[in-house]
Amino acid sequence: xxxxxxxxxxxxxxxxxxxxxxxxxxxxxxxxxxxxxxxxxxxxxxxxxxxxxxxxxxxxxxxxxxxxxxxxxxxxxxxxxxxxxxxxxxxxxxxxxxxxxxxxxxxxxxxxxxxxxxxxxxxxxxxxxxxxxxxxxxxxxxxxxxxxxxxxxxxxxxxxxxxxxxxxxxxxxxxxxxxxxxxxxxxxxxxxxxxxxxxxxxxxxxxxxxx
Numbered sequence: 439x440x441x442x443x444x445x446x447x448x449x450x451x452x453x454x455x456x457x458x459x460x461x462x463x464x465x466x467x468x469x470x471x472x473x474x475x476x477x478x479x480x481x482x483x484x485x486x487x488x489x490x491x492x493x494x495x496x497x498x499x500x501x502x503x504x505x506x507x508x509x510x511x512x513x514x515x516x517x518x519x520x521x522x523x524x525x526x527x528x529x530x531x532x533x534x535x536x537x538x539x540x541x542x543x544x545x546x547x548x549x550x551x552x553x554x555x556x557x558x559x560x561x562x563x564x565x566x567x568x569x570x571x572x573x574x575x576x577x578x579x580x581x582x583x584x585x586x587x588x589x590x591x592x593x594x595x596x597x598x599x600x601x602x603x604x605x606x607x608x609x610x611x612x613x614x615x616x617x618x619x620x621x622x623x624x625x626x627x628x629x630x631x632x633x634x635x636x637x638x639x640x641x642x643x644x645x646x647x648x649x
Contacts, residue, residue, distance in 0.1 A: 453555035455553045456554075457549060457552075458549075459549060460547070460550055463539070464540075465536050469535075470533070472531060472532045474528070475559065476505075477525075478524060478526070478554070480522070480524070481523075482521040482551065484499055484550050485549045485550075485551070497583065498543075498544065500519065500520060500542045501522075502539070502542065503515055503517055503537075503539060504516050504517075504538045505525075505538075506535065514527040
């Protein structure tokens with residue numbers, strides 16, 4: 439796929455977006471000169487299947503980026519990261535390079551909207567370092583968000599478990615109280631029965647003048 443270049447601030451820059459199903463790879467062919475430095479930026483929005491076509495960011499989605507040099511027959515980039523980030527590579531040899539993007543939302547029926555920018559001639563090490571740091575920070579933010587969600591789920595689970603344990607404790611105490619009362623009543627009735635039987639036997643023996 440060939441795209442026109444735009445000259446901006448002494449760098450060649452172009453950006454575009456396209457739509458593709460989750461899990462489907464799309465590649466772009468670029469002819470690069472030796473030592474050309476490329477900085478790419480990408481992001482993705484998702485429209486869930488069987489829902490209104492509203493594209494929005496989806497937590498847990500990822501993007502696979504590969505750059506293959508046909509001259510050297512090697513991958514210059516082969517990485518999978520979060521749905522928004524950057525990458526950088528230098529063309530060690532001149533020739534055709536395949537830049538491929540594969541979005542993944544864990545549901546192949548989802549539709550994705552991919553935003554993609556490429557910058558040519560970027561050779562400022564400070565900018566390169568910032569690009570790498572930004573990608574790392576984005577990945578770290580996604581991990582922190584996932585950890586917060588996991589902690590919230592654990593707290594909810596512990597709260598539910600504590601509530602159930604409290605109810606079971608109250609039920610156990612109630613049963614123990616009823617059992618204790620029932621035992622006392624049984625003993626009282628048993629004692630009354632014995633006293634009544636003794637009195638009855640004593641009266642019987644007296645009436646028969648046995649005692």
